[in-house]
Amino acid sequence: MTIRALAPLFVGDFEHYRDILVLPDDPRPAIPVRELITTDGLAWLLEHYRRFQPGDDRRALVSQWSRTYFVKLIVPTVAANMVLGHELPVALDKLEVILGDDGLPEAFRLPHEGQPFASKPEGPFERFKELLDGNFEPLIEGWNQQVKLSRKVLWNNAANYVEWLVHAMAGLGLPADMLADGKQLIESERRPDGGKNPMFSPVRYVERSSGPSPLRQRRQCCIRYRLPELALCENCPHIDKPPKGARLPESLVEQA
Known part of the structure; x- marks a missing residue:
């Protein structure tokens, strides 16, 4: 089952994202995303993906696969967050990925449908904490350790789609204040703790x-x-x- 609370998002140009986030009653086989950063799990994934995308460069294979992972997770998750104020359980330990016939992510199975924020988040790093700190950071670190693929490449793979999404939603006439945290996420060079923001200025x-x-x-x-x-x-x-x-x-x- 898809998440009914998110239905208002999936119209027009975004209609094809309607079935990407599903709930536990979806019967399709799925893989815990956490397994994809283990030695055995990543080896299995790359062996499977090579059936559809030949190549011996493991770094390039991971990077190419990650692009589909990021865009399909980012669009509904970030849109739900900014437009509906709805936080989704997308941290690495909560998420399962369903692969399509091409070996790429087709859908993500969530443990539940999430909930509205209890109070308005204080800026982008609080608003997107579940996605950035709970999913992207451990995933990118894990892949970097496994195949020595540059963290900068992987973070740019993700941030590229956030930048595209924010501009696409602005082009649809959504209010600037609704998109402000998404815009600030890619325009802030530093995080609140002073550390570098890997999502900064992706394009x-x-x-x-x-x-x-x-x-x-x-x-x-x-x-x-x-x-x-x-x-x-x-x-x-x-x-x-x-x-x-x-x-x-x-x-x-x-x-x-």
């Missing part, structure tokens, strides 16, 4: 003399080009100077 908008301008460009390359048949992303920071062996995306080749 830049670059003026170019040819092709699309300004180009929305990630700060970190997701290294997907290291996998067979995958080109650079359209918002890759290496678009103007591709690494050796990397291919431009077809959309940009056509405009060159």
Whole structure:
């Protein structure tokens, strides 16, 4: 069963996110996300994913898989949080992932439907604590330890989608104060304790003399080009100077 309290979110451009968050009565096989940062769990995941996405670069495989994980978890979770003031139980130890026929995350099974915040959160790091500290931080740290994939790459994979979502929701005419914590999350260089905010400034908008301008460009390359048949992303920071062996995306080749 999907979460009925979130139904107002999943209309128009966001309708296809309706069935991503499900409850314990969903019968599909699922994997506790916590297992995916163990040696055996990650080895199983990469072996399974290689059936659909060939490649020997474990770092690139994890990065590519994580992009689907992040976008599918971020969009409904962050939208529910900002628009409805509804907090969801998405910490690593609470969450299970359901894989699709392509080996990528299809849905997430939550232990319950969450609840409205008891009081208004004091800023983005309190509002998004469950997602950032409970899920992203241990997941990214675990993958970094297992495959030595840069934390910066993984955090940028996540923050990229938060930036996109905040701008997309602003484009729908949602009030600025409703989106303020999401905007502040990606505009704050430091956390309240003084530590660096890994979600800070995930993209830049670059003026170019040819092709699309300004180009929305990630700060970190997701290294997907290291996998067979995958080109650079359209918002890759290496678009103007591709690494050796990397291919431009077809959309940009056509405009060159």
